[in-house]
Amino acid sequence: MIKSGDEIRQAYLDFFESKGHLVMDSAPLIPKNDPSLLWINAGMAPFKPYFDGSLEPPKKRIATSQKCIRTNDIENVGKTARHHTYFEMLGNFSFGDYFKEEAITWAWEFVTEVLELDQDKLWITIYREDEEAFKIWHDQVGLPEERIVRMGKKENFWQIGTGPCGPCSEIHYDRGVEAGDSKEDVLGGEGDRYLEIWNLVFTQYNYTEAGEYKELPNKNIDTGMGLERVASILQETETNFETDLIKPIIDQVVEMTGIPYQQDQESVTAYRVIADHIRSASVAISDGALPSNEGRGYVIRRLIRRAARYGRKLGFKEPFLYKLVEKTAEIVKGVAPDLKKQLAHVKNVLKSEEESFLKTLEQGLNILEEMLAELEAENKEVLAGKDAFRLYDTYGFPLDLTEDIAAEAGIKVDEDGFEKEMEAQRKRAREAREETSFSSGEVEKLYAEFKAQIEEDNFTGYHSLKEKTKVVGLLKDKQKVEKLGKGENGEIILAKTPFYAESGGQIGDKGVIKSDNFEAEVKDTIKKADVFVHQVEVNRGELKPGSAVEAVVYHNRRLATARHHSATHLLHKALKEVLGEHVNQSGSLVAPDRLRFDFTHFSALTAEEIDEIERKVNQAVMKNYSVQTEIKDIDEAKKMGATALFGEKYGEEVRVVKMGNYSLELCGGTHVDATGDIGAFKIVSESGIAAGVRRIEAVTGEYALDYFNSKLDLLNKTAAKLKTEPDNLLQRVKQLQKEQKNLEKDLEALKQKLAGSKKDDLIDQLQEVEGVNLLTAELDGLDNSALRNLNDQLKDKIDSAVIVLASKGENKVIFVASVTDDLIKKGFKAGDIISKVARIAGGGGGGRPDMAQAGGSKPEKTAEALAEVEKIVREIEG
Ligand code: ATP
Ligand code: MG
Numbered sequence: 001m002i003k004s005g006d007e008i009r010q011a012y013l014d015f016f017e018s019k020g021h022l023v024m025d026s027a028p029l030i031p032k033n034d035p036s037l038l039w040i041n042a043g044m045a046p047f048k049p050y051f052d053g054s055l056e057p058p059k060k061r062i063a064t065s066q067k068c069i070r071t072n073d074i075e076n077v078g079k080t081a082r083h084h085t086y087f088e089m090l091g092n093f094s095f096g097d098y099f100k101e102e103a104i105t106w107a108w109e110f111v112t113e114v115l116e117l118d119q120d121k122l123w124i125t126i127y128r129e130d131e132e133a134f135k136i137w138h139d140q141v142g143l144p145e146e147r148i149v150r151m152g153k154k155e156n157f158w159q160i161g162t163g164p165c166g167p168c169s170e171i172h173y174d175r176g177v178e179a180g181d182s183k184e185d186v187l188g189g190e191g192d193r194y195l196e197i198w199n200l201v202f203t204q205y206n207y208t209e210a211g212e213y214k215e216l217p218n219k220n221i222d223t224g225m226g227l228e229r230v231a232s233i234l235q236e237t238e239t240n241f242e243t244d245l246i247k248p249i250i251d252q253v254v255e256m257t258g259i260p261y262q263q264d265q266e267s268v269t270a271y272r273v274i275a276d277h278i279r280s281a282s283v284a285i286s287d288g289a290l291p292s293n294e295g296r297g298y299v300i301r302r303l304i305r306r307a308a309r310y311g312r313k314l315g316f317k318e319p320f321l322y323k324l325v326e327k328t329a330e331i332v333k334g335v336a337p338d339l340k341k342q343l344a345h346v347k348n349v350l351k352s353e354e355e356s357f358l359k360t361l362e363q364g365l366n367i368l369e370e371m372l373a374e375l376e377a378e379n380k381e382v383l384a385g386k387d388a389f390r391l392y393d394t395y396g397f398p399l400d401l402t403e404d405i406a407a408e409a410g411i412k413v414d415e416d417g418f419e420k421e422m423e424a425q426r427k428r429a430r431e432a433r434e435e436t437s438f439s440s441g442e443v444e445k446l447y448a449e450f451k452a453q454i455e456e457d458n459f460t461g462y463h464s465l466k467e468k469t470k471v472v473g474l475l476k477d478k479q480k481v482e483k484l485g486k487g488e489n490g491e492i493i494l495a496k497t498p499f500y501a502e503s504g505g506q507i508g509d510k511g512v513i514k515s516d517n518f519e520a521e522v523k524d525t526i527k528k529a530d531v532f533v534h535q536v537e538v539n540r541g542e543l544k545p546g547s548a549v550e551a552v553v554y555h556n557r558r559l560a561t562a563r564h565h566s567a568t569h570l571l572h573k574a575l576k577e578v579l580g581e582h583v584n585q586s587g588s589l590v591a592p593d594r595l596r597f598d599f600t601h602f603s604a605l606t607a608e609e610i611d612e613i614e615r616k617v618n619q620a621v622m623k624n625y626s627v628q629t630e631i632k633d634i635d636e637a638k639k640m641g642a643t644a645l646f647g648e649k650y651g652e653e654v655r656v657v658k659m660g661n662y663s664l665e666l667c668g669g670t671h672v673d674a675t676g677d678i679g680a681f682k683i684v685s686e687s688g689i690a691a692g693v694r695r696i697e698a699v700t701g702e703y704a705l706d707y708f709n710s711k712l713d714l715l716n717k718t719a720a721k722l723k724t725e726p727d728n729l730l731q732r733v734k735q736l737q738k739e740q741k742n743l744e745k746d747l748e749a750l751k752q753k754l755a756g757s758k759k760d761d762l763i764d765q766l767q768e769v770e771g772v773n774l775l776t777a778e779l780d781g782l783d784n785s786a787l788r789n790l791n792d793q794l795k796d797k798i799d800s801a802v803i804v805l806a807s808k809g810e811n812k813v814i815f816v817a818s819v820t821d822d823l824i825k826k827g828f829k830a831g832d833i834i835s836k837v838a839r840i841a842g843g844g845g846g847g848r849p850d851m852a853q854a855g856g857s858k859p860e861k862t863a864e865a866l867a868e869v870e871k872i873v874r875e876i877e878g
Helices: 005-018 045-051 071-076 100-114 131-140 227-234 247-257 265-286 295-313 321-332 343-377 385-395 399-408 415-438 441-452 555-579 607-622 634-639 701-721 726-764 784-797 821-825 830-840 859-877
Strands: 022-024 061-069 086-095 122-127 148-151 163-174 194-207 213-226 466-476 479-481 489-494 511-515 518-528 531-540 548-553 585-590 595-600 627-633 653-659 663-666 681-690 693-700 767-769 772-778 802-809 812-819 843-847 851-856
Touching: 005 022, 005 061, 005 086, 005 100, 005 227, 045 061, 045 086, 045 213, 061 265, 071 295, 086 100, 086 227, 086 265, 100 131, 100 163, 100 194, 100 213, 122 131, 131 148, 131 163, 163 213, 194 227, 213 227, 247 265, 247 321, 265 295, 265 321, 265 343, 295 321, 295 343, 295 399, 321 343, 343 385, 343 399, 385 399, 385 415, 441 466, 441 531, 548 555, 555 585, 555 595, 555 607, 555 653, 555 663, 555 681, 555 693, 555 701, 607 681, 627 634, 634 653, 681 701, 693 701, 701 726, 726 772, 726 784, 767 859, 772 859, 784 802, 784 812, 784 851, 802 830, 802 859, 812 830, 812 843, 812 859, 830 843, 830 851, 830 859, 851 859
Parallel strands: 022 061, 122 148, 772 802
Antiparallel strands: 061 086, 086 213, 122 163, 163 194, 194 213, 466 479, 466 489, 466 548, 489 531, 511 518, 511 548, 518 531, 585 595, 595 693, 627 653, 653 663, 681 693, 767 772, 802 812, 812 851, 843 851
16 A cells, blocks of 8 residues: 555556656756746646657656645645745656546556545546546546536646647545635635645647637647645645654654644644745755845745744744754655755855854844834734835845734834835846847847857867867957957957857957968957957958968966866765765866856865865866767756756756866866866865855966965975974974064063162152152153053152153153042142153143053153153142
8 A cells, every 4th residue: 555655656657657758856946047047846847849749858758756846835824724935746747648537547557556546536627618638527527517527728738938838637626624614625726624735737839929829730738746744644644744754843843842733823833834844945955055135045045944943832942943854855755855965055055044044034123023012013914015115225124024914013114115126226236237238239249140150169268278260250349340450459250260159157269360461469269149259459461351271279377277276076076975965066166377266155164174185176187087078968968967067057968078087067168188187276265155055266387387386485484584494394394483472571681670670860859849759751662551660660659759760762652640549638649740751742641640651652752751740739838
């Protein structure tokens, strides 16, 4: 008897394999080559190119279990029995192969014979006008008419804008009145009684711009069955959340809080939301997503924050979500095995995101509470959209969170106002983007014109660095021109070119374009509208469209660039080996003199890790793997295990770069012939550039040599300066540090001694002015503390006096003054005295009545300043 989630999945895939389907792995949650989609949200989503015919499927029948994220169902999570943000969709697909009859009869066979669902509880819906489907269900499957319910277009016709579309038929399971008896608990209703488990879509029409439904020559089948829903039926649980696909996570949280799952409605919702969101967030992160403030990243952030917030309701004070990742990985391993491989990374991301959320939560909560209190005081019931937006924009409060908290105070949030603010922000961002891209529109057209005159694949630079060719077009100042002459800067477009144009992080080639009576230097090569554009300065002669020329790439520079590019591939591989499979390229620069590689990883690399990575790359260099490139079908390339980049658009045919059996990457760049050509590889820096993204800079070949030599040179010069050998340098520095410490100690002792011997001399200099003991003295070369120390000692020895000491240094003078208690009572204040004194020496300062210090910038006025003290005393006493 099939029961567990894993068993259901396996039974499904086995069943369709027996019906001639190719079973494929789930695609990652992040769509490849599909900017219209934030997340893979259905089994068919990764196969869109097979459906619209832009790519040939590996087989006409495919079956998968696909991980899905549906954020539009987020509000339903925990409220209905059947909705998740993350779930698994079992699907069988036909690309112009079998159609309705097989799709329906197989679905029925699977549900009744393999899963052994009770036939009496199954209900079928079809599209009102789909007689073909009705006949198959009624005549072939043998269902009574009343079990086949006809529905409208809204429910049972699949269509998005123009393009392929068609009717669908759904299988529902009646869970009985116990599951719900509201008016929504009818077939096709929103209630939980009639559970939709499987949707069969018959893509048979093309909806045209003219509004016609035209029969498609190749009809497709796309079906989707929710694994969690089927599991809830077979495991006889009240909702999906008690199945073995989710409940173990809830159990773990219950163990942590001690609050029973079903204590009350609030606890049930909290547990369900947490268990649901941890599944979506962890699988998405293991597929390369990272929390951020926009797009996909914001969805992740929102899921984590929402789960964290429900955690607060269950009493969690510290981050806890990361503790659930292991259990989650165990549950989803059948469809998302990568999560297990990346436990540490996923936990790190979750932990630090929850930590930072707790911090902003506190700040934001305070602000929201102030807002709410103000509203309550004014007897208002609605929080303004712009306030909610401020919380969102500055404190990362998702709207629903603000709404939840506001609702607790009986206050609503102006959602329309919030949306308006949001739209205004999006518009600003859009305009900023358009501004930068608009200005070049006209020129783009020009390049496209040239493109039409050039053969496909006119780049010959993978194999040769020289090419005899012809000028197709010339440009100057973004205008087409008929000639380029000596001294002019412009752009040359060639029929064929060996010059690599900047792309994939590798910078463009430099070189010369020349003929017998012409020569121009190519300063850079870029791609515009797929045309290779040589940016030149003409040194000699004149060039016209149609001229025969020779294009020559600077050989050494290209080779140096190739070294860095090939090293980048080795580095990418070594990073994955040392840090883990979660490492993925997020940016790169390949230049002749260095490489820069940005990748996903959560913490700073340790010295040991850097060392190990460097070692692995250099070992691969020494193994001297031959570097081979091949053009392959994209799927074949992926099957071979080639590393593809996130967010990169790949065509049907891709170039695969292979370095022995060490590295395999999709790449259009230029490379060395064998890894030994790289010579040497040295990492020169490692740093963080964004949350979860690190950057490594490295050098190869002669630049690595230069790097080593300059460091050695520095070492040698430093050693020479310190009169020792480089090998003894550390020893020598330690010794010098020790010597310096001793010298400092001696100096301090000497100063104290000197001050002590001065003390007696100074006491002799005591003079009486108007019956007050006065001592002023200049003691050059003493620092602040020595001067203060001396002043203290004098004060100890003399019962009654005003003491002002000065010490001159280069460009400055410092003063310390003290007054004994009996004289303070008479109105003498050290602070007042010193500020007057210091002012004369170009400074200021002050302090307490008994003790004060100050500085001045005119040491030459020291004597004059000290003489002032006597005047001050006379003034006060006189
Ligand atoms: P519903 O009306 O219940 O939201 P749907 O019409 O959105 O379902 P489809 O888009 O047809 O569902 O997806 C196919 C199958 O995937 C559904 O029959 C269901 O079993 C499952 N499914 C869809 N959305 C979810 C979800 N949010 N959580 C769990 N399973 C889902
Ligand atoms: Mg839905």
